[in-house]
Amino acid sequence: MAQRIACVGPSSRADSSLWKTMKRRYGAVLLIAILVAAMAVVLWPRRPAPPPLVIGGELPAPCRNVAFEAVIYVVCTVDLRTYNLAVFHAGVDGKPFGSLEAFDKAVAGEGxxxxxxxxxxxxxxxxxxxxxxxxxxxxxxxLNLADAEGNFFLKPNGVFLVGKDGKATVMESSTYAAAKPDVAFATQSGPMLVIDGQTHPRFEPNGTSRYIRNGVGVRDENTVVLAISRSEVSFGSFARLFRDALGCRNALFLDGAVSALSDGDKMIVGGKFPAGPIIAVLARQPLTQ
Incomplete structure (x- = not known):
């Protein structure tokens, strides 16, 4: 048997008055809540906008600041017909320089x-x-062709070299082993960043590994490009810098986290980090009579 269901609502004048009072109170509470929320939006302390990037200090003559994919780099374009570029590791005593600061002082002491x-x-x-x-x-x-863990062994790795003819190139380590070029200066590292115009096949477009990084590329046989990031960057973005912005068909990663750049007198990027091999650009020595 169906039951009749009575509708719930104000059934008398007293009930109607109570209903109206409750509606007014609810309306007032809602209005206060809206006002508080609006004031919170206006008065709540906002995170300040990041300050504009300020880059101070003069850069060495071959260098400039370059912005690429929201990262600032110091990029040094070295014409081998104008500057001397060499690879160093140890002083006259046969011991590693150990840092850029020690290297700068030692070379300055030689005039x-x-x-x-x-x-x-x-x-x-x-x-x-x-x-x-x-x-x-x-x-x-x-030359080290071994397989192991770490960035150096992320194949293909490569060699940056300046031949005895004064021409520069970056090549894969296995290619170097087969070619056996006549070399004046060379350093091996890894991984390659750019290989014949393509970024390293193991790189993600923008991976989570982020460090201040430095590398070297070759635009042509007379033009070497050195680059170091001023803030953390992924491998993928760093490789695209050399390929897309710097015009290097081949480029080599040098290191990360301990990356540093000096101008022969003071540090421009990085600090008192240890250093093994060192790439340096020097003024040409005047010809003696």
Whole structure:
């Protein structure tokens, strides 16, 4: 048997008055809530906008600041017909310089003008190179084709070199082993950033590994491009910098976290980090009569 359901609502004058009073109170509470919310939006302390990037200090003559994919880099374009570029590791005593600061002081003491210096490859705890190192035509450490863990062994890795003919190139380590070029200066590192116009196949477009990083590319046989980020950057973005912004068909990663750049007198990027191999650009020595 169906039951009749009575509708619930105000059934008398007293009930109607109570209903209206409750509606007014609810309306007042709602209005107060809206006003409080509006005031909170206006008065709540907002996170300040990030300050504009301020880059101070003069850069060495071959260098400039370059913005790429929201990261600022110091990019040094070195014409080998104008500047001397060399790879260094140890002083006259046979001991590793150990840092850019020590290198700058040692070379200045010899009366040579360092325009810029950058850490130039990976090293063991004793500062010896992990891979190939050639100084002034003399091989100090052999080519390393081994497989192991770490960035150096993220194949393909590669070699940056300046030949005895004064021409520069970046090539894969296996290609170097087969070609056996006549080398004046060379340093091996890894991974390659750009290989014949393509970024390293193992790189994600913008991976989560972020460090201040530095690398070297070659635009043509006379033009070497050194770059170091001023803030953390992924491998993928760093590789695209060399390929897309700097015009390098081949480029090599040098290091991260300990990346540093000096102008022969003071640090521009990085701090008192240890260094194994060092790439340096020096003013040409005047010809003696």
């Amino acid at each position: 040579r003008l360092v325009l810029l210096a950058m850490n130039g490859g990976m090293y063991h705890e004793d500062l010896s190179p992990v891979g190939l190192l050639v100084e002034d035509g003399s091989e100090k450490s052999p």
